[in-house]
Amino acid sequence: MNNFIEDEHTELKEIIVEDIKKIxxxxxxxxxxxxxxxxxxxxxxxxxxNPDKTMQQIGNMVRxxxxxxxxxxIHYNIIDIKKKKVISVSVQKGTNKPYYLAKYGLKPSxxxxxxxxxxxxxxxxxxxxxxxxxDGDTFEEMIPSLQQLTFNSTKKEFSLRNIPFGKQQxxxxxxxxxxxWFTNLALLLSDQCIQTFKVAVFNGIxxxxxxDRREFSGSLLKQLNDTYEFIDQHNQTRAKFDGLLxxxxxxxxxxxxxxxxxxxxxxxxYSFKSSSLVSIYTDKIExxxxxxxxxxxxxxxxxxxxxxxxxxxxxxxxYRLKLIxxxxxxxxxxxxxxxxxENKPIIEIxxxxxxxxxxxxxxxxxxxxxxxxxxxxxxxxxxIQNRDEYIISYIKKNGKITRKELENYLSISQxxxxxxxxxxxxxxxxKNKGLGKNSYYELV
Numbered sequence: 001m002n003n004f005i006e007d008e009h010t011e012l013k014e015i016i017v018e019d020i021k022k023i024x025x026x027x028x029x030x031x032x033x034x035x036x037x038x039x040x041x042x043x044x045x046x047x048x049x050n051p052d053k054t055m056q057q058i059g060n061m062v063r064x065x066x067x068x069x070x071x072x073x074i075h076y077n078i079i080d081i082k083k084k085k086v087i088s089v090s091v092q093k094g095t096n097k098p099y100y101l102a103k104y105g106l107k108p109s110x111x112x113x114x115x116x117x118x119x120x121x122x123x124x125x126x127x128x129x130x131x132x133x134x135d136g137d138t139f140e141e142m143i144p145s146l147q148q149l150t151f152n153s154t155k156k157e158f159s160l161r162n163i164p165f166g167k168q169q170x171x172x173x174x175x176x177x178x179x180x181w182f183t184n185l186a187l188l189l190s191d192q193c194i195q196t197f198k199v200a201v202f203n204g205i206x207x208x209x210x211x212d213r214r215e216f217s218g219s220l221l222k223q224l225n226d227t228y229e230f231i232d233q234h235n236q237t238r239a240k241f242d243g244l245l246x247x248x249x250x251x252x253x254x255x256x257x258x259x260x261x262x263x264x265x266x267x268x269x270y271s272f273k274s275s276s277l278v279s280i281y282t283d284k285i286e287x288x289x290x291x292x293x294x295x296x297x298x299x300x301x302x303x304x305x306x307x308x309x310x311x312x313x314x315x316x317x318x319y320r321l322k323l324i325x326x327x328x329x330x331x332x333x334x335x336x337x338x339x340x341x342e343n344k345p346i347i348e349i350x351x352x353x354x355x356x357x358x359x360x361x362x363x364x365x366x367x368x369x370x371x372x373x374x375x376x377x378x379x380x381x382x383x384i385q386n387r388d389e390y391i392i393s394y395i396k397k398n399g400k401i402t403r404k405e406l407e408n409y410l411s412i413s414q415x416x417x418x419x420x421x422x423x424x425x426x427x428x429x430x431k432n433k434g435l436g437k438n439s440y441y442e443l444v
Contacts, residue, residue, distance in 0.1 A: 003043060004043040006117045007116075008115075008116055009114075010033060010034055011027075011034070011035045011036070013038075014046055020035060020089075023112075024066065024089065025099045025112045027093075028066075028073060029097050029098055029112065029113045032091055032093040033091055034088055034089065035089040036088055038085065039086060045086060047081075047085050051078045054087050059071075065101055066101065067101075067102045068096045070091075070099055073091060073093075073095075074089060076088070076090075098122065106131075106145045107145055108121040108123060111130075113126065131143050139270055139311070140184055140188075141174065141184070143177070143181050144186075148192070149182050149186055151189060151190055152219075153218055153221055154219050157221045157321060158321070163320060173313065173320075188220050193218060193219055193220060194273060195220075195223075195270060195275065196216060196223065197277075198275045198278070199280070200212070200278070201280045203402075204282055204405075205283045207279075216230075220265055220314075227261060228257065231252075234280050235257065236250070236251050236362075237251075238251070250361075251360045251361060252285060252360065255333055255334070256333070259331075259334050260287050260330075260356050262323060262324055263356070265318075266310075266311060266315050266324065267354070269290050269291030269310060270311070274290050276288065282363060283359065284357050285358045286357050287355065288355040289354050290352060291310060291352065292353060293308075293349055293354070294310060302347075303331060303332075305331070338359070344359070345358050345359065363408075391406065391421075391430075394409060400441060400442045402441070403417050403421060406420065425441075430442065
């Protein structure tokens with residue numbers, strides 16, 4: 001014991017300094033080690049004057065400054081080396097990681113690990129992995145490093161349904177633990193939620209013509225409301241006539257939009273930080289989220305109503321708020337809302353992605369009528385005056401029209417669309433703007 005050298009499991013200190021708290025935390029969060037007090041960095045033994053007082057001082061520092069309780073993993077000894085008293089502090093690898101300095105909490109400034117002969121701050125990812133190792137694989141129940149959380153939006157949703165949202169309810173719902181730490185479920189419901197919804201609108205059936213983009217943040221409940229409201233603004237109502245009877249049809253069944261968004265929120269994998277995506281096209285809406293199906297479940301299972309919930313506590317909260325009725329019913333509701341359509345919703349699943357595509361019922365309806373050569377539609381569109389009025393009405397409503405949009409809207413050929421637009425230009429009713437693919441028409 002005459003040659004002391006610092007390594008991954010050994011630390012030497014001549015006297016007690018503040019850094020020994022970090023060293024003890026680092027040993028407990030790594031593979032353990034021994035701290036010697038009374039030995040210089042170069043290995044020279046100088047001893048301590050009052051070993052009993054020194055041990056008591058170290059014990060107080062550990063008890064008051066390090067969380068969770070680590071005392072059962074630390075053993076103190078007074079050893080004689082060259083007739084000098086040295087304190088050895090043996091630290092075992094802890095079972096309730098991450099250990100941290102209470103003053104700083106579960107942040108890199110408070111959590112430390114051993115790296116060679118040094119004690120260094122743990123990264124955010126290392127802290128998450130330690131929490132996962134201790135608490136298991138249930139993301140909802142893990143402890144996030146961010147603990148300064150507020151719940152204004154969630155409280156509002158509970159209040160609207162006359163459901164209390166106090167400390168006791170937060171405990172029973174899994175939002176807060178008995179030791180008063182917030183869980184990841186709390187983070188998802190908080191105003192500080194790090195995941196978002198990104199919504200993009202495209203003018204056409206592909207991503208060539210971008211029109212608008214929004215990103216919604218805050219509590220998942222707020223994101224859900226904001227995203228639905230934005231999509232609903234683009235869910236146009238189209239009218240058709242059966243004799244004297246006017247029939248209004250929305251592009252997308254409201255129940256399909258609602259259930260698709262709820263399915264995305266409840267079932268996505270929140271251990272990934274990427275956003276849920278909503279893409280709105282002329283002919284469809286695509287809703288994409290991170291997280292494929294859980295083991296043991298396949299696409300056929302979910303189509304017949306079988307579901308294994310990835311986020312049970314979150315689903316339970318949505319159930320209490322009457323946002324969902326029961327597990328597994330959402331996909332069936334979506335499919336049933338398209339029972340009268342030729343084109344059905346499409347579900348695509350990979351290892352890490354779940355995407356559902358909702359067809360625009362009115363867009364599909366126009367295409368179907370064209371294929372069937374609906375005589376009333378043909379006679380209406382073949383009347384040149386009515387077609388002119390139809391184009392003018394479309395531009396008044398949408399601000400402009402492209403040649404491709406006119407083809408799709410009237411189910412006509414490219415040549416016919418060009419002829420109609422040229423004639424209206426010659427009449428000085430509309431004017432052409434832009435060049436090439438960016439060309440469009442608006443009213444004079």
